[in-house]
Amino acid sequence: MAERTEQIFNQYRWLLFSIAYRMLGSRTEAEDIVQEAFLRWLEADEEAVQSPRAYLSTVVVRLCIDQQRSARAQREVYTGTWLPEPLLTEQQPELTETAALAESLSFAFLVMLENLGPLERAVFLLREAFEFEYAEIAEMTGKSEANCRQILHRAQQHLGQRRGRYDVSHEQQERITAQFLQASTSGDIDGFLQLLSDDIVFTADGGGKAKAGLKPVRGREKVARGTLSGLRILLPAIVSRIEMVNGQPAIIGYIDGRPYAVIVLDIVDEHIHAIYAILNPDKLRSLPHL
Numbered sequence: 433m434a435e436r437t438e439q440i441f442n443q444y445r446w447l448l449f450s451i452a453y454r455m456l457g458s459r460t461e462a463e464d465i466v467q468e469a470f471l472r473w474l475e476a477d478e479e480a481v482q483s484p485r486a487y488l489s490t491v492v493v494r495l496c497i498d499q500q501r502s503a504r505a506q507r508e509v510y511t512g513t514w515l516p517e518p519l520l521t522e523q524q525p526e527l528t529e530t531a532a533l534a535e536s537l538s539f540a541f542l543v544m545l546e547n548l549g550p551l552e553r554a555v556f557l558l559r560e561a562f563e564f565e566y567a568e569i570a571e572m573t574g575k576s577e578a579n580c581r582q583i584l585h586r587a588q589q590h591l592g593q594r595r596g597r598y599d600v601s602h603e604q605q606e607r608i609t610a611q612f613l614q615a616s617t618s619g620d621i622d623g624f625l626q627l628l629s630d631d632i633v634f635t636a637d638g639g640g641k642a643k644a645g646l647k648p649v650r651g652r653e654k655v656a657r658g659t660l661s662g663l664r665i666l667l668p669a670i671v672s673r674i675e676m677v678n679g680q681p682a683i684i685g686y687i688d689g690r691p692y693a694v695i696v697l698d699i700v701d702e703h704i705h706a707i708y709a710i711l712n713p714d715k716l717r718s719l720p721h722l
Contacts, residue, residue, distance in 0.1 A: 520719060528679040533562075553587070639711075639714060670687055693709055694719070696710070
């Protein structure tokens, strides 16, 4: 019986993790939530669990809503700007197997979701990314179908134009990321500037545990000069690789074989619209060493 239970759980593991990670922006917390859901399932009345998928998804969603409420309070005292924990996806095609799932895993999308409250975020993701029916969402959230429709509408209005993005192919992302790496490591200020949009925003997350600016930097000149001056200090010690992070090419910098930073680019219409730099070592622990 225990073996059968574990087989069923493993069947839905990626779905549960996918929901939890998008809800929380943290691989570590998502894995903890999924494990807690499994433990609760083991303790549940077997006759009361008519659908393992529905039961497990409901537990994960409700745990994530509670966790997200707590996390939002914690981020009010977070040192600097909070960014999601980067997730390597080269060996995990399940996380990006549809266009909606791929979009909702991107760093820009996860950052955008921070503008939603926990319940709005849950309803929005369950409907838009995972395409659950309203009846299923109502069951998971404990709200009526009509209420879920209203919550989704509010979430869509709240996000508004933040969702607007031009389609960027994998080839474009790969090419521009490679150009960014080349220009930044060679100190090519003119080439670097050409890659950036006029309204470029550079956001770093050091979490008070790594040297990073506490506020986003805006504008081509400021971002270019600040990025290149920072890299100039690190270049003798850093080794960089382009890897698939959150479904898109990104740069991972290593010092002494350990991940030191992850750089994710948000590309719009052939230019870099935003740069996200994750330096908080707590968020890099799950990444493999060189």
